Amino acid sequence: METSRDDFIIAIRSAFLKKGNQQKFSLLSLILFSIIFLILGNYNFKIVNYNRDAIKEIIYFSSYAVNIPENFIKKSINKVSDHFNHYDNYLITKNQLQELKNKDLEKKIISFENVELKKLIDDYFVEDKQAYAKVLIDKVSPFLRSIVINKGSRNGVQAGMAVYDDIYLVGKVVEVNFLTSRVLLISDINSKVPITIQPINLQGILSGLDEASGQLQYIKKKELIIDNFEKLIVVTSGVGGIFKSGIPIGEINLVDNLINEKLVVNFYRDFSQLKYVKISSHIKENINIDQSNKKIFKENNSQITQLNNQAQDIEVLKQQKVINEEIKFKLQSENIRIKKDLINAQKELSESNKKNKENMNKNENLEFLELNLLFGHKCRKNIFKPQLFKINTAEYRACILNKGPTKKN
């Protein structure tokens, strides 16, 4: 018993501590190194992060370099098979092209309508930042389905940005280095994408299942899917704000759903064949302001302020005008009233003048009559005084007013 324990200890010690001819470190020290690496990985130290990023950059590019021969062989094989299938593919493509042309017009109209409607409900997103990247590594790990792309923080890539192959969703950026980034594919079990099933409009979460398919989770009313006979399309719902709504992902496999209890989604894209991908982030249209637009925005703002000021001035002027008009109206009415008064006054004046004249005439007549009584005999023509004047003649009147005929010298 004692001997076997000694043997075990010797064997363990030998395994852990003995260095071979070429070994510079014992196993134990390297295991400790690994554990230190793991522990440091849990903490966010700047120096550790820089070193880790540097190691990652080196390994990504060396991995890409090592992959070049294999990629070349793969490409060559694909090219040869493409040549063999060329004519068949041509016929298929020709038919598809015709069908697609027909659908394209319809799609354009629907897209415009969709944009208009989204704008109405304030859910219209436009691309904020976008970049195209080459896939450096798409090695499938047993733990993580991800790809490494050749764009990093230097190119404006940020964690959480959506990654597309054409218009189809591929995944999201989960790790950003200076020159490279890692994209978590939606086929990974850790990927959780909020989705909508169209046309039945069911909400849920899509998680990765295997390379070509995903599994729907947290779906209420599963019977709607299972009893359905239409083609069901899975698109992003936009919940959570990471992905915009309406990005196509795949179709629900009705056959699998009938066999298994799992709700399986077949992806539109084959993630093992990715070569180039598009990375982009989205913002709502009304806050899409880049540097060049900012200047225009500022100018527009100042113009708007000026216009607002002018509008205020105009408003003041309008009020002034109203007041002026009121004053003018009052003045006019006053004027009219004064004119009327004037006319009345003139009338009165003319009447009074007339009366005055009449009175004067009357007075003259009265004076004439009085003088006539006194001096009528001196002016009246008779047999004895034929040189005098006849009654009611102007000479007679002048004679009366003169109080008798004028004496001749």
Place this chain on the structure above:
Amino acid sequence: MNNSKKYFLYKYTPAFLLFTSILNEIDFNSEFKYFSFNFAYILIFYYNLKKEGGIGYILIFIAGLFNDVVNGLPMGISSLSYLLLCTAAAYLRNITLRPSLIKDWISFLITILILNFITYSYLILFFNYEINYFNQMANIIGTFLLYLVFSYIFRFYDDFLLGKAN
């Protein structure tokens, strides 16, 4: 081929294969839906069990770091599992008097089960990874079954380079 070239190939082929399999896109995980295996485990265990110097612990440590970076795992986890695999292989080499492929094979199974247990536990507990156990089980079974095949191939290759007497 002269002896020095043969010895060079004998010495560095395992390391070359290890790094190539880790850095290259020759995927051992994606070709078939329910079949995958861990080539690095087989290579490291076999050569550390059969050769005194093995592949070289530093190279294995670096290869582990490479594997972590390429596969997007926390850095150090593969190095730790590879080095623990080396430990198990070295221990077996020390206690074994009469080598037997079947015993090696069973020991390999126990070792990779323990290693995967450590790896999964670490990933789940500290990094909140969600793991598809069905795929992992398929990977372990595939690795276990192919150990036998690859050990024949490696032995044949070594015999070819050094001759059966060695």
